[in-house]
Amino acid sequence: MSLQVTIVHACQRAGQGGSPTAVVDEMPLSDAERCAVPVTAGTSHVAFISTVKNDSDRPTMSLRFFTAAGELPACGHGTVAALAVLAERAGRREYEAVLGSGGRTFLGQATRVGARYQAAFDPGPVDLRAIHTAGSGPILSALGIDPLEGLARCRIASVGRPRMLVEVSDREVLAGLAPDMTRLRDACDQLGLLGCYVYSPPTPDGRAAARMFAPSIGVPEDVANANSTACLAAHLADHGYPSLEVDMGDSLGEPAAITATTRPGPEGHTLVQVGGTATITTINSISLA
Structure with a gap:
């Protein structure tokens, strides 16, 4: 065919x-x-x-x-x-x-x-929720992040399917991550997650970097992930970031960028627009x- x-x-x-x-x-x-x-x-x-x-x-x-x-x-x-x-x-x-x-x-x-x-x-409504230590520990360990240090910077976010948002201290730490993909897939499967979106803190003007690891859907690392960036935008909307521009793909030799903006919606919901x-x-x- x-x-x-x-x-x-x-x-x-x-x-x-x-x-x-x-x-x-x-x-x-x-x-x-x-x-x-x-x-x-x-x-x-x-x-x-x-x-x-x-x-x-x-x-x-x-x-x-x-x-x-x-x-x-x-x-x-x-x-x-x-x-x-x-x-x-x-x-x-x-x-x-x-x-x-x-x-x-x-x-x-x-x-x-x-x-x-x-x-x-x-991208639709973003559902955000906390994650407990027992759930995040194996995932953070597979990423090479100390679970005791990383738990406070984790959220579960969903637009269609849930994924874990993980903040690291800076772009250098982000670039140095070398996850154990077998362990990460198993840990994500246990929680029904499609993967982990790891990001650096945004600059005051909303510029950040991220890497998306999704071995559970057959993509060890994604060059660009717009829906996860939409999740991040919803998460950071109440932290003084009405817009984001997130760099991805550098570790794969394919520089990418995703933009996202937010505004207040009805009943306290955050409305997101994402693209590239x-x-x-x-x-x-x-x-x-």
Whole structure:
């Protein structure tokens, strides 16, 4: 079986790097075949896109995301990549769409700037909660962080699936992390987490760095993770950071950056907008066995 695959470098930094992401038009495939697409395309994730007919003037664009390990209810950089492809096909400088993914609908926008697209979307409500020592200890140990020092800087955050946010003291400590991926996967599986988003404290103007380790979904380290950045933005919204720009991907040689802004919402909820810059690089034909 042959598929046309568009490769998008999502969440680039200064026009470089970004997370290579496959975008494919929806077609009848088994889950096993869907999981094979990113492996064959040489990406960590794939976004499948299709149009859902409805009674409104704006159809909903359905998104499904897969890694080699299975389907995800949401994928931030995959959404950025899909928005770039949809905007390119629409042929408009300003593009807006209703997107459907993980059982919810939300708005996404993309603006063409030169050869790139600046995309942003609403990742949905962020659920934040504390984590106890027994739960965080094995994860921090697998990351190479002293559990006694790291517990106070941990939160569980969820947009679709939970992950653990872990603050370290600075970028140097962040860059030096060398997690034991087998132990980290086992510890995350025990708590039902997709992984750990480890970050440095933001500067006063909201600039930070982060690394996302997600061996439980078949991605030992993610080049860019927009949904986790949205979780961080919600966590820090009450600490004087209405906006963030987070550098990722340096340890993988793919510099990436994700932006997030917050504002107060109804009933005390924090509303988040997250996004990044994307470049469509190639359209390839791949074969699935």
